[in-house]
Amino acid sequence: MTLVTEGLEEDKGLFLIDLQITGGNNIKVIIDGDRDLSISDCVNISRAIEHNLDREIEDFALEVASCGATEPLTYPRQYQKNVGRKLAVVTKEEKIEADLVGVENGKIHLKWTAKEPKPVGKGKHKVQKEKKIAFEDIEKAQVIINFNK
Template structure:
């Protein structure tokens, strides 16, 4: 069995047992450095990362195949990629780069299998006269139009 396939099977077995966790990314370098990025419906604890790491390490033979392993949670710097991740962040402000490179910000209010809905609040110039008006716009975005979506960190 191919090395990557072994790792994927071990991870999938672990994730079947832990339905609250899901895989965001699996990277294996040419030097067999494995990086696993997990997320969870209720976040990811250090213990969750340790359990995932053990599920892989305890079932692989280092004598047969030497590797390094790093298991981590998806942090704030990681983009949202799955509908499940978006659902977890309903009510939060998102910064989104669209496929046409435009950047928008808005509060995530709805998540569907093929699109998300944001409430965007901004100011725009009045159509007549000087000054600006406040605008509140609801916008649906298909996942196909989203290049990158991050949770906005506000202090």
Template sequence: MDFKTEVNRLINEFLLTRPDLFLVDLKISAASDVTLILDGDNGVTLQDCLDASRAIEFNMDREVHDFSLQVMSAGLSEPLEFPRQFKKNIGRPVDVLLNNDSKIEGELINVDDEKIVIRLEYRRPKVIGKGKEDVVEDKEILYSDIKKALVVIKF
């Protein structure tokens, strides 16, 4: 079995024992530098990263194939890519860049396997009369229409 296939098999076996965790990204360079990014329904702890690292380290023979391994959690600056990542961020503000390069910012209020729903709050000119009115609108966005989505961090 080649190196990449073996690493994939080991991480998938580990994830079967931890259904609350999921793989966001796995990169293996030509120099056998392995970078594993995990996320979890309830976040990822340092212990989770250690356990994933051990699942690979203890089952690979460095005499056969030398490698470096880095296991980390998906950070707040990382884009949301999977429905599980969106789901765990319900109630948080998100910035969504669509494929047509327009941007939408609002509160993530619902997620399913095909789309997300964002609550937009803004002011617009009144339809009748002068002045402005507050508008609250829920907008559905298909995953296929999303180029990039980030959680907005407010202090």
């Protein structure tokens, strides 16, 4: 863990999502950033870790990867990076697909359009909705990838 932390200190825009060390000294490091990651970001972290390990003493396999686009958001920094994108957010009470318009004071701010029954007459009309949800109330949140744009 110390080697990963030292590697991440070189670029304060990067942060650790997951670290797994399994049998046979297989090391898997998943990182994300406040900006989009490049292959060179993963290479730099890999080199920072590998430079401090000695294969002569103990062999290991090292994999450093960026957090996948389909992975759930787990840290507040990830939400900030995704402002302006559409999210699928699950809480205990509901599931919302909405645009993430802001992150502040431990909450995310969502906006979306919903179809609701008209107050008078038959049929439905579109209504603009918005909601702020505290991080601790979010059970799962994922970016919705739209290939139609």
